Amino acid sequence: MSVLLSCEQGGQSIPPELSFREDLEIPAVCHDPASEVAGELSRLLRVPLIQNKHASSLIDVRLSSHHRDLFGKQTRKWKPDDRQRLLDTIYFPYREKVRSAISHQLSRQPYVVHLSVQTFGLRSKSGKIRRTDVGLSYDPSHDDEVDFCLDLIDEMYDAAPMLRVRRNYPRRGSSDSITKSMRSEFRNQPYIGIELMLNRAWSERKTALRAEAIRGITLAISQIVNITAVANAA
Template identity: 35%
Template sequence: MKASSEYSILFTCEHGGNRIPREYAPRFAEYQELLQTHRGWDPGTLLASNYFHQQVPSQLFASETSRLLVDLNRSETNPALFSRLVPPPSQLQREELLETYYRPWRQEVVDWIRSQAKRNLFVRHLSFHSFTPELNGQVRTAEIGLLYDPGRAPERDFCHCWRQAIRETFPEFRVRLNYPYRGISDGHTTALRKQFSAQQYSGIELEVNQQLFQQSARQVRPLIVGLYQSWHQAVRQTTGAA
């Protein structure tokens, strides 16, 4: 099953930075080192999402606020919405964070997708993430992960196609599907699937091993370019575009 050739492209970057707004800085005074780690942000994702956005007509929503403040990739009912690694916000601060940073950002994305659906345009969403090479003593066995819902044919077909294109571009890379996380776990794309049908929306998460982004700028640029070119190739193949 191929998605409609009439489509719009959406990019999101939920963990693009590790900034803490001034009014909340006292809570993080003793956690500056933690903010620099993968717990505080997804290194490389803001750079990559901006590059993709510059290459093709698209909409980009990117956050540079640390996930340790509030995690835009978690639902409001998820216990991990507010990190347990730092002092918890007060009930008042919690509501302020939701009203100021979380709900407006999430709602803006939903509103944009709805605007495309009203124009009968299929939304192809790519969410940018990066993962730590080792977590809890376990070494991750991939350079690239593509996360999707196996029950949605457009997502499944696209990721199989993109995996092949990445392998052709970077033969040395281990490219795994629904790794290091499951594409149907709680997250931004999962929430959007609950609001939009498979005929309206496709949500893919790109996961890049952070070791790749820790290379020199001369090495990181061809990485991002290659990922974009392989993604664009997969888009053409799955939409029937020339």
């Protein structure tokens, strides 16, 4: 069994192909700790990580190409030709990287676990406080994904007891996502696609508690997939 990490959030760059848009701005507040945590998990687990380096305020590579929220507030107002440039320079290349990595691992391993590392806010849109620290979003109709998440929760109970873990929260794994798309593309193949959702209340703070939590998540994953992880988190 092999592990592939991906991170669709946290990028800040703008492709050179979009330099013609002089009005394009990346919000200064769009920093997301998902890319940092994903990088640390990749280092500790010693597994590959595919990261989207471009700002999700341009285009959200997590979503399917027909989703109404695919484009950001600025870019959804662009002309069709300009939006197509976003698809051609960011969306399709990133999706192909993930797809190729999964296909490559499937050709060499009996099972591939794809963890899409993401974050969510402390408060919901309605203002309600989310008291969950880690959410595992998966397809409940996929038995292997159910079993994997149940095993991961058991392992995290021992390895990271400070974290409150909840299944299919704050969103269901059957919702539109990159793991849902890959699950469809690799149907009837030994592929498991899980969204590893982290509350920004703890994941954005570079504290000893965050390092301990990342170590715990690393240990829990390594126990299930039977790989040797690096001992220390930064």
